[in-house]
Amino acid sequence: MTLALLCAALPVTAQEDGTWFATDTLNGGLGEVPAWLDRSSPQGTIESFQAAIFKGDYDAAAHLLDLSDVPETQQAVAGPELAGMLNTVLSRKVIIDWNGLSDRPDGVPAHAATPEDRKPNRSVMLWTIDLPDRPVPMRLSRVKPADGDPVWVFSRQTVRNLPAMEEMHGPSQLEQHLPDPLRQRAIWGLFWWEIMALPIVVILAIAIGMLVHRILSRLAGRARGSLSTAVIRSVRVPAVLIAVSGLAWACSTWLFVFSGPIDVVLSPLIATGVVAAIFILLMNTVDEILDRILNFDDFDLSAIGPELEERRSLATKVAAARRTALVIVFLIGTGVVLSSAGLFRTIGVSILASAGVLTLILGFAARNVLANIMSSLQISVNQSARIGDMVMFRDRLCTVERVNFTYVQLRIWTGERLVVPVTTFTDEVFENWMMGSPEAIRTIEMTLTPEADVSALREAFTKILDRGREQGWTLGELDQAGVQVTSVDLFGKHVMFKVPTTDPNSAWDIVCNVREDLIDEIVRIQSRDGIRFFPAPPPAEAG
Numbered sequence: 001m002t003l004a005l006l007c008a009a010l011p012v013t014a015q016e017d018g019t020w021f022a023t024d025t026l027n028g029g030l031g032e033v034p035a036w037l038d039r040s041s042p043q044g045t046i047e048s049f050q051a052a053i054f055k056g057d058y059d060a061a062a063h064l065l066d067l068s069d070v071p072e073t074q075q076a077v078a079g080p081e082l083a084g085m086l087n088t089v090l091s092r093k094v095i096i097d098w099n100g101l102s103d104r105p106d107g108v109p110a111h112a113a114t115p116e117d118r119k120p121n122r123s124v125m126l127w128t129i130d131l132p133d134r135p136v137p138m139r140l141s142r143v144k145p146a147d148g149d150p151v152w153v154f155s156r157q158t159v160r161n162l163p164a165m166e167e168m169h170g171p172s173q174l175e176q177h178l179p180d181p182l183r184q185r186a187i188w189g190l191f192w193w194e195i196m197a198l199p200i201v202v203i204l205a206i207a208i209g210m211l212v213h214r215i216l217s218r219l220a221g222r223a224r225g226s227l228s229t230a231v232i233r234s235v236r237v238p239a240v241l242i243a244v245s246g247l248a249w250a251c252s253t254w255l256f257v258f259s260g261p262i263d264v265v266l267s268p269l270i271a272t273g274v275v276a277a278i279f280i281l282l283m284n285t286v287d288e289i290l291d292r293i294l295n296f297d298d299f300d301l302s303a304i305g306p307e308l309e310e311r312r313s314l315a316t317k318v319a320a321a322r323r324t325a326l327v328i329v330f331l332i333g334t335g336v337v338l339s340s341a342g343l344f345r346t347i348g349v350s351i352l353a354s355a356g357v358l359t360l361i362l363g364f365a366a367r368n369v370l371a372n373i374m375s376s377l378q379i380s381v382n383q384s385a386r387i388g389d390m391v392m393f394r395d396r397l398c399t400v401e402r403v404n405f406t407y408v409q410l411r412i413w414t415g416e417r418l419v420v421p422v423t424t425f426t427d428e429v430f431e432n433w434m435m436g437s438p439e440a441i442r443t444i445e446m447t448l449t450p451e452a453d454v455s456a457l458r459e460a461f462t463k464i465l466d467r468g469r470e471q472g473w474t475l476g477e478l479d480q481a482g483v484q485v486t487s488v489d490l491f492g493k494h495v496m497f498k499v500p501t502t503d504p505n506s507a508w509d510i511v512c513n514v515r516e517d518l519i520d521e522i523v524r525i526q527s528r529d530g531i532r533f534f535p536a537p538p539p540a541e542a543g
Contacts, residue, residue: 019142027079129165201248234284245270385430438502
């Protein structure tokens with residue numbers, strides 16, 4: 001019976017103990033806790049710590065730390081020192097998310113929406129601090145001494161790591177030698193020396209970037225050989241980014257240790273610069289390798305032939321592989337930047353990310369870009385428009401020059417370039433004159449009078465094609481040629497001339513030449529027979 005009662009009581013006891021960390025004594029060597037300190041909630045603890053630091057009362061601030069790892073005989077001395085270290089780390093590396101900091105004794109955030117979020121907490125993480133060998137969390141813990149109520153204090157693990165945190169992120173030697181007025185707080189929680197040092201760092205970064213770019217540009221101009229010039233130009237932009245990011249990292253690590261509001265922006269920028277340098281260097285290297293292995297400069301990709309068909313497909317696949325590599329490297333680089341810089345720890349961004357709002361905003365903003373990228377990959381995979389293919393797009397005869405991430409570059413037969421969004425190009429119908437067999441029948445349509453002699457035109461059309469073959473026109477089998485009356489209406493009869501061709505590159509010129517010779521023959525027949533072939537336009541009505 002007693003065993004059954006104990007078993008029934010165990011879940012209740014475990015649930016109660018699960019809302020705090022039990023300890024025999026809490027900071028027994030510090031004496032009485034000042035009455036004005038509020039340790040009942042995470043928000044109250046942070047506010048009380050800031051108030052104690054503002055008053056210069058580090059003895060009171062020590063009561064907000066869990067000093068269980070410090071012997072009671074040393075807590076009175078070590079407690080204020082550890083409180084000073086904590087203040088240094090908080091002011092330099094931590095941005096308090098007041099909106100997410102609970103003001104309830106159970107630690108439940110005010111904006112908790114799900115049952116899982118509304119469960120009582122006994123530990124709250126404020127930030128993550130980087131140490132030389134690992135990142136460590138900074139936490140508040142709810143601790144209940146045997147003779148008192150549960151209170152919120154900085155966890156014993158956080159207190160244990162404070163010396164290492166303060167040594168790495170505390171004032172640099174240069175800052176320690178600055179005059180006292182420069183080490184005072186100015187605006188936005190920044191020191192006066194930060195307001196003066198930040199513009200200097202920016203100017204130095206710009207100067208070193210321009211210097212590196214100028215040096216490499218001169219080396220590229222003096223280099224002998226295409227390989228040396230290509231290598232220098234490939235590393236020029238990455239070298240500038242590395243130099244600028246390296247200078248910013250050195251200044252923020254060795255010369256200065258900036259406060260949290262600056263560090264939370266500067267660290268992502270440095271990480272982004274390094275990742276972008278690696279990204280650009282990798283892509284430039286891949287491009288140089290592909291250009292030397294697969295060089296299509298000596299080939300006209302729009303020409304006809306089995307070998308050139310393979311080269312068109314290969315060029316398109318190479319472009320698709322390059323775009324795929326770009327996407328993969330970009331995603332990896334973005335993940336590295338987000339994980340190393342901790343962008344989602346900043347105020348507001350963490351709330352948006354946790355609620356999924358940030359994902360919706362980014363997805364809505366990038367929907368067109370993502371759609372174009374997927375469409376470009378679709379073109380490359382299904383080979384519907386290969387590089388070098390001749391296509392008829394919106395009544396323009398064009399050659400596909402490039403299939404980029406967001407647009408397709410077409411060269412019109414006149415030499416002009418037509419830039420079309422990839423989604424527009426794939427959504428509309430276009431003719432690919434080189435897909436499959438290059439042989440095709442091109443047509444010429446004319447509207448003639450009902451009395452026009454079609455048999456005479458058919459004879460003249462056959463002579464034109466025979467003469468064209470003798471002149472070297474790339475015509476197909478002439479038994480596929482023909483002249484047919486397709487319809488008749490009030491304006492006359494509509495006649496179609498079928499011209500067989502074997503090369504899409506010359507088909508348009510051949511059709512134009514045939515049309516010109518047909519008009520000359522019609523004029524000659526009209527003069528000979530006195531029969532009008534083209535309908536007379538109706539007289540314009542007087543308005």
